Amino acid sequence: MVRYVLSKFFYMLVSLFILISATFFLMKAIPGNPFMSEKNVPPEIQARLMEQYGLDKPVYQQYFKYLGDIATGDLGISMKHQNQEVGGIILQTFSASLKLGIFAIVISVIVGVLLGMLAALYHRKLIDNIAMVLAVLGIAVPSFVLASLIQYLFAQKLGWFNVMGFDGPLDYVLPVAALSAQPIAFIARLTRSSMLEVLHADYIKTAKAKGLNWMTIMFKHVIRNGILPVVTYIGPMTANVITGSVVIEQIFGIGGIGKVFVECITNRDYTMIMGVTIFYGVLLMLARFITDIVYVLVDPRIKLTGGKEG
């Protein structure tokens, strides 16, 4: 197990290094620089700016200097947002994305599992049908369409919520709803099918035959086994929700990290592009890493080579 974790971790570091190098050189290959504008500044001022940010040096030198800096945990100063640290901007904007993401994940899991359970218990009945129609809709309707729709309806027409902003608890309702619709639908279907499978399993029949009451059967056997696939889905979903909130953030005017990412590329804010890419990379890789480990922990069918504990 330890070897498995270590090797996964090692591969994570290698991928991160490749990500950093590839992004760095691709970024330098795009035409333009952080100080370009339709109104050109005089060449001597431009040259001074390039020198101050070390952009006058050959690209390989800039690359090694950058590697040295991030090895010490220094993401540098933004080239567009003068005197602001890249790390600080990422933390500030990510906190908004994170709050949004966590709420969306919690709501998705709760609502999704409940819907799925209801559908499985009332299999082929009205509740099942309603839940599954909702689920199909949730998967089929893209989140940005849903977001624009509920924004128009509940914010602009009915005036119940703010169209944009991220101040009070109310401002969370619409974006969280838009962001969690798809995961809810997915989780509901996942829960339903796995619960149906469990409900028809032999050990449930045995439990019924033993005369155990319904509550005991539900909690001890059905839910525990039926919810397993959902647990493994949470990892990738977390990554999807947090990175996929870019469009939702834009529609609801929320200053999350997605907006920063898009803007820094347009601005050729080199340090910012690298910082956000590394941040996203680490986030996604960690989610992947944890999921891999959780898979092993919850599913004994995944065999590890040479692992005696396995």
Next chain:
Amino acid sequence: MKRKSLLMVLTLILVVGTVLAGCGSKNDNGGSTASGGDKGSSSAAKEQVLHINLSAEPPTFDPAQAQDTQANTVLKMMYEGLVRIDKDNNPIPGVAEKWDVSSDGLKYVFHLRKDAKWSNGDPVTAKDFVFAWERVLNPATSPAPPYAYQLYYIKGAEDYNSKKITDFNQVGVKATDDNTLEVTLNNPTPYFLGLTSFYTFYPVHQSVKDNAKWATDPKLMVTNGPFTLTTWTTGQKIEVTKNANYWDNQNIKLTKVTMSLSNSSATELSSYKAGQLDYAGNPNGTIPTDQMPAVKNELKDELDLKPIGSIYYYVFNTTAKPFDNVKIRKAFSMAISRQDIVDKVTMSEETPAFGFVPPGISGDKGEYRTEFKDDFFTENMEEAKKLLAEGMQEEGYTTLPPITLIYNSDDKHKKIALAIADMWKKNLGVEVKTENQEWGVFLKNRQNLNYQIARAGWSPDYNDPMTFFDLWTSTSGNNDSGFKNKEYDALIKDAFSTPDTAKRMEDFKKAETMIIKDQQVVLPIYYYTNVALIKPNLKGVVIDYAGQVDFTRAYFE
């Protein structure tokens, strides 16, 4: 058995917790309707709090470093220069109470008001201006202030900035006492007074030299304008609050300005419609062009269309085939219908352009554009066809080489490009490919003359035709046309140095004739209007000749 019941309890807790959490979120929804009602009443009682949106976050609030419209809007609220610009575009007293100009137009003496104060109570002195301007020009300032060249009109400023001289005492700016500032210029510059209202000329408090991060932290920022920065949450919100120490604070009616930071013009518009914003559109945002018909219909009374001094045009690469031939350039210029573009594509009542200087820019006595009409050419499809044929014959073409029109990715630019390409096809029988390019790539291609015809726009830096003409000199860093002409350069040089305004305007007239009528370096399309939505009860918003907005004297009725 014990262990099993423990599991049972845990599972129960999970389920009950789940259900409760579900209820919790329902309660949230319930609460939302209630506080939704609260919001309604609070907006009725909001009185003098202005809500606007900035479509991009200002990168900095350091006047020396700023170089964008967003920062300009906010800096105007927080700082005040020697003069301000009033609603008729005239310089009026700001920190300077009065000023004397020497008869040769080279020396300005500003007398500062004694009651001007910083937000911390310190007096604003002439030394603060010297400090600020020295900071902008000092080659050691890091990062290098990009707009330092706005101060190059001052004697010795350019030499000091480019390290040709090292002693700031040789630069033409001196504080003779706390309330007197003496400025000496290189050339008589009729627009210098107006320039001192620009943010690069703002004073900064001398405490800033101790902390490089002062311009990002509301707690450290000391300002001298009507408002002070009180909140800045990166990516979310900026708030300024009335400054009690501002000398003219009895004329400031707004108590607070709250700025949201959404980059989506659709969101901004629907937020305005929902009553969350009091002002939407230019210059800090845009009204989406596809929404214009609906806006004109629903919000006719709130839509404010004001002509401003900016121009939308296409620039020819005069060194690339086929536009190295002037007759072909003229043909393309004549063969489009500008009125159709402003009526059917942009729909914001812009004025079709046949010159290069927009209305609203000062001339000799009144406006340059009324003193010299922009009748340098007319749209004429027959004449265009004839010129094209002649041009092709001169160059020995039987068919034109393939032509590509480039523009930077944007919905409006795309619509205009497609419309114009269609007109060329119909009127000249020429097939022109349109190609959108990402901003940085586009700028690079234009600067490297790696194009045939490209979209462009220009807005004035100061209120004088010069800002439109020094663009096309052979030494200009912004001349992306490949046009180089000694006679033109001489005209602009003369206009720079002569104190005689009538003569300057004559020079400009000749220069404009040269780049439009004779050489057709550019294909003018229209003069911009500022498109904004303003709530009917919001008064006193000033949009200046360049389309910059001043909210400081705004108020709600």
